[in-house]
Amino acid sequence: MREVALTKVTTPCGVIVGCNDEDSQVGVFRGIPYAKPPVGELRWREPQPVEPWEGEYQALKFGPMAMQFRQQEGSFYHREWNANRMPMSEDCLYLNVWTPAKDPEEKLPVAVWIHGGGFRTGSGSAPAFDGYAYAKRGIVFVSFNYRLNGFGFLAHPELTAESEHHSSGNYGMLDQVCALRWVKENIAAFGGDPQHITIFGQSSGAMSVQTLVCSDLTRGNIQRAIMQSAGGLGISVARMTRTLETAEQRGEEYLNYMGLSSIEEARKMSAQWLCDQFAKSDAVYNVQMYFAPNVDGYALKEDCNSIVRAGKHHDIPYIVGSTKNENWKTGKKSFDYHSFRSNMQELFGDATDRFLEVVGADSPERIQEYWINEFADHMYAGAAAWCTMQDRLGRTPSYHYLFSHPLPGDDSGAFHGCEHGYVFQTLLRNWRPFTARDYELSNRICDYWSNFMKTGNPNGEGLAEWTSYTEESPCAMEFGGRNEMFPYSGSPVSQFEKAFFQGDFKARKGAE
Template sequence: MSIVHKFGLAMLAAALGSSALAGPTVQVAQGKVEGIVKDGVEAYRAIPYAQAPEGNLRWRAPEPAQSWPGVRDASRAGPACYQADGGAGWGPYTAEFIAPGPFAEDCLTANIWTPARKTGRLPVFVFIHGGGFGGGGANVPIYDGATLAKRGVVVVTIQYRVGVFGFLAHPALSAESPIHSSGNYGLLDQIEAIKWVKANIARFGGDAANITIAGESAGAASVSHLVVSPLAKGLFAKAVAFSGASMGVPVPPLREGEAVGVKLAEDLGKSTPDELRNVSAAQLVERTRAIPDPGGKAPPLLFVPHVDGAVVLYDPSIGDRPIASNVAIMTGYNAAEMVDFSIDTPEKFETAVRARYGDFADRLLRLYPHATRAEAEASNLLMARDRYMSGVLIWAKARQKTSGQTVFDYLYDHPYPPAPQGKAYGAFHSSQIPYIFGNLGLGNRHFSAGDAKISRQWQDLLIAFMRKGNPSGPNGAWPPASQTKGIKAMVIGDHPGFAPVISSTERFEAFRDYARQGGVLGLM
């Protein structure tokens, strides 16, 4: 082969590498990003929406992202926000449910999936991950947005600060804040991310006027906070809270959060914000990490949003308070959320009911049979479901009456396939997410054609909601809570349709009376 021929081939290869083989490029406000295209979907990962919240920016409101020169490589995932390693999993949660490393404070980024061929402006689905406000990330395998994007929507997942980095409150941090608050940095990150999406998503084919924010678990609680927060008003058109808008995550007043922060600072031997900012991320995580329960229960929530009068005005699980964003919301629960499967005898069941419900326990124990082991196990599962489904029905009515918000509530009951030789946990907390995103087949579990049908069912409902604000579809008409009576809501799963979601009216009335006496009906 001649030198000229070799040179020509080299030039051809270079040309192919720089043009024909190059990924799609999009110009955003800060510069150009180059993604990848696969199976008809463009993917752009780890696009900064804010500056790295490290050094002097740790425990401050997010600063807008800075511009970058040239073309930024957006083909690979970025790090999740700093947190303890989730390990190999626990309870029903295998690797596909857990945020992979690496972890870093430089983490405020968004991932975007959009159809390669677009027709008009597409609905935008912005997903806020769960993780108890202490972990999780946008790169959890079950959150990959490619399959959902194929259905004709733009999918966005966002990173936000978690744990001590996202929710540490301290009097000195509040004093230096322009809004005289601390401890809600993770929510401020979410707001900044949605602002960035609204400003840039048209360049990816999305409709900036039709953004649906959605989240699961802590992400659902975040959605509820954003609906209430005046700082998020006007940023989105619809909302979805998977597990769920009435979940009852503790929302302490700022002074209580500040007291926790003071105790942590004392334990670390620090007294000023600058001294705290000089503590390594690893040391902060080690001092504040939550240990998951091997039985599948959620770990304790150490750092969560606080009522500060600026970002968070009140606990959004209270339905009869005013809201900032009067948008339609879709919310509900899975049939086996947060169930303590160690309660498997009559004695354990009665002990657990008395511990949770106090003086109200006798009424509930009369309503739920538990004379045998089988009865106790069945009643343990059913009582949990009846409690939080009662909570969401009551919450929806209160929200509609006070604010006129349109609420579509549901119960999801399709069991997730167990891992080999693993315990069957049913429709456990977060088990609907692989179906919503269409990411079946992850992990060493057996999925069937029936699972694919459930995934299509979820996506049909969500896409209908994103497009027209009403999730009615193949399951039939889905009336909002304001038009329903009794104990009915939409059932999503193997026998879909509008049906009772609480096991009896008498049991619903018992939980309603418990709530009227100040009892909490959420998951927590």
């Protein structure tokens, strides 16, 4: 009789009952609480440890996704991932586990997925993010939900004053820290090794990975990390991270917009009402990532770019990369020279004139071209600069990639987030007319990711060699086209951004 994977485990929290997949080789546990529900007086507070339960917890269905405004029916990303049917609640701090272990003593490597969505939307339980493919490769896979938008990242002077750490606004990030701590303390019951954890994420999920490896709160809890289409060392992270003071000001703006006079009053409002107000204010303020992590002196002691340049982030192996056609439209665009210069002055300081020369900003057409390619340039520059710093600091290896394979079915190319179905081998859940080539590419990517999760090195039998990135050999693995290593230098604009953020010249505003 064939052995079956675990479906009943005993954790420090209590007994948890899951179910088997179709062939009984993977045990699936859905909707496990990893913290107390962040409702009532726990709204806008640090996550509180879940209390142990008596009896058996039935982990048979996914927990609700965090409060958010739902994607418009028929919109591009709704059509891609169709996650709108999932229930939604402020009581959202749940995680899911896929395990191939047949015995708790197996000590298998663990992978923890952090979903993206601009810190505004998304869910770890979306149909694209199934852990089955990794479990079949001998990995215990975990996904989870965390607080988003104003619920997860509202800072305010009143919230700072009531915090024992004198911080506020990083509740979603602290949820992630709490989920990782839960995994560390409980995953052994599922056959996982708590000393062998990889975190990975895409877009704001990748930014989350970066904040976690830059935080002292996660020291020793992460052994490897993968950042897909965000994170790195560059503009995306610079624009994401703000000071606590700035975040508090935005929080005050938010409450004023809603007509609320205090946090006490805001805590009395329904979650749905607050969510509706957030959706309205998002259109009014039109600020990229209005709510996002801030440098609060507790969860984040400095901005991530500074932490990485100083070598204060976790010294672990990394995979970092992006897609060829990121094509993400962000914020209001300026096409005349003076407004464009003013916009860039905040980022590049004394190096602004040099940047404008690279862009060719005396031409409105060249400025327009910059905005069209902006996100792809940012993603390449951030990933390559990160890998460069790893090499300069003599750290563990970093592996760089470019996903260039155009998805079939339309002319959107290798767009932002297109790799999900390939990374998780969930192409069958998508509407696109995939071919054998797509499934073969998916299998190869999942093999590389799995090898990295097991050893810190993506290479393995039957795969093209993926060498680590160095300044001497700045190469990337291409997924699509060549499907092999190639010298990847990016556009002139991304080359400038890479050099600037890795500190190749003193050009930061206020530099000595």
